[in-house]
Amino acid sequence: MVENNDNNKKWNVASLKEYFERQFNLFENNINLRFESTKEAVLKAELEMNRRLNSMNEFREQLKDQGFTFLTRAEYDLMHKALNEKVLNISKLVYIGLGIWLVVQIIISAIIFYELNR
Numbered sequence: 001m002v003e004n005n006d007n008n009k010k011w012n013v014a015s016l017k018e019y020f021e022r023q024f025n026l027f028e029n030n031i032n033l034r035f036e037s038t039k040e041a042v043l044k045a046e047l048e049m050n051r052r053l054n055s056m057n058e059f060r061e062q063l064k065d066q067g068f069t070f071l072t073r074a075e076y077d078l079m080h081k082a083l084n085e086k087v088l089n090i091s092k093l094v095y096i097g098l099g100i101w102l103v104v105q106i107i108i109s110a111i112i113f114y115e116l117n118r
Helices: 013-069 073-116
Strands: none
Touching: none
């Protein structure tokens, strides 16, 4: 079993063993490099995912905290009803005041009219 290799040397068992060991070592180094770079890429992706998840959790906490500061529908309805009652009460006072002012003007006009026509 003697064949020519790439450099026109004859193959023997020792040279074939050396050739295959060298090829196997190159292949093993290549696999190890790929494994290390894959491992590094996974670690980077994991760190990035954790960073994004932390940002999302912070945002979720902000929304949760913000939700506590909002009025509930019941609180809004109660306050709105109270404000409407106050507005109605003030409107009634304004209308009563305008009515009294109108009556006073009519009385004063009547008095002036009767005094001038006497």
